Amino acid sequence: MHHEDFCVPAGHPSLAGHFPGNPVVPGVVVLEQVAGALQRRDGRQIAGFRQVKFVAPLLPQQTARLELDLIDTRLRFRVLRDGELIASGEASSA
Secondary structure, three states, X not given: OEEEEEEOOOOOXXXXXXXXXXXXXXXXXXXXXXXXXXXXXXXXXXXXXXEEEEOOXXXXXXXXXXXXXXXXXXXXXXEEEOOEEEEEEEEEXX
C-alpha cells in the first residue's frame, strides 16, 4: 500500500466558484490527486474511475492522506483527513 499526503492551497483556482464565501475542495481535484499519486508511484495513468464515494468535505489548507492499493490494473483508494474517511473508490489503470 502506498501513502501520500496532500493539501490544496486556499489560492487554488477551482475554489473561487466552489463555493463563494465557504470554499470546499471539488471532488475532481481530489481525484486529480489520486491520478497524480498513481503516476508518481508506478508511472501509470488512470484509465477510468469505476466507483467513487465522497462521504465528507475537504476544505482548503486541510491535509489529507491518500492510500493507494494497486493489484494488477485495479486501483483501490481511500482519502482520509485526521483519520476520518472522506472519499474512497476504485479505478482501473493503464
